[in-house]
Amino acid sequence: MSAAPKAVNYTCTVGGTGVSTVPYAFQMDLAGPVTAPTPNATVVATWKIGQPLASPSITAPSAIPAAGRLIVDADVAINGVPLAVASELRAVVATAAPASATPGQQLTPPPMLITVTPTAAGAITLRPDAFTLLVDSGTGTTETELLDCTVTAAEAAAGATVITVQTAGASTGPSSTPPATPPTSPSNTPPITTPEPTVTLTRTKTAEPVKTNQIEKTPDGAAATGGGGDAGPDARLIMFSGALMVAFAGIGGLVLRRRTATRG
Structure with a gap:
């Protein structure tokens, strides 16, 4: 693929006059596909013959009718190891759409397509060669020669283009790129599964105080020996009266015993 047209x-000879001393510096644009092709793929290149940057130019020597067509019949040199024929000079022909032109009007030759089919990876070189430009009046029977041009191989090399054919899947990166790791064969070891986490809930219960029969309030004074400590002032008075009655009864019994003894 060429980046820009190149002067070749x-x-x-002009108009079939036989004069071959007229030099032309045509702008040759010979371009291959945008992406690198692969073996056994059809490769199409395009060859455009552009007007020279300086005089003389490609012009109509006389009026061309509306049905008139420009025809370019050219040769292209093809060389490449990936091709079935490593070297050949192939003829390519292209016809433009009908268009009229006035005498002296600049003409644009139609682009030509070059098709090759590489059988392997490698480089293919396409080089422009001789061509003839003609005008068909539109009747299909009359063709008028406008230019018949030749070129040396050294000059044509300036307009050549090289197409690189790559194998399918070839990497454009550095050659030192490590190969991909091959897949490992499956084993009989069962897959390791990750256990699901167990959630543990912990509840703290506050112990309730144990009820006992002990007296929580310590009584004043000495230790209690029986009833009466908490009987209250009325009960103590009754008990004290009872004790006095028992004491008086005992005294009365002693008095009676003494009186009986005296009488006796």
């Missing part, structure tokens, strides 16, 4: 010096 040709020597041409």
Whole structure:
């Protein structure tokens, strides 16, 4: 693929006059596909013959009718190891759409397509060669020669283009890129599964105080020996009266015993 048209010096005869001393510096644009092709794929290149940057130019020597067509019949040199024929000079022909032109009007030759089919990876070189430009009046029977141009191989090399054919899946990166790791064969070891986490809930219960029969309030004074400590002032008075009655009864019994003894 060429980045821009390149000037290639040709020597041409004009209008079938036989004069071959007219030099033309045509702008040759010979371009391959945008992406690198692969083996066994059809590769199409395009060859455009552009007007020279300086005089002389490609012009109509006389009026061309509306049905008139420009025809370019050219040769292209094809060389490449990936091709079934490593070297050949192939003829390519292209016809433009009908268009009229006035005498002296600049003409644009139609682009030509070059098709090759590489059988392996490698480089293919396409080089422009001789061509003839004609005008068909539109009847299909009359063709008028406008230019018949030749070129040397050294001059044509300036307009050549090289197409690189790559194998399918070839990497454009550095050659030191490590190969991909091959897949490992499956084993009989069962897959390791990750256990699901167990959630543990912990509840703290506050112990309730144990009820006992002990007296929580310590009584004043000495230790209690029986009833009465908490009987209250009325009960103590009754008990004290009872004790006095028992004491008086005992005293009365002693008095009676003494009186009986005296009488006796």
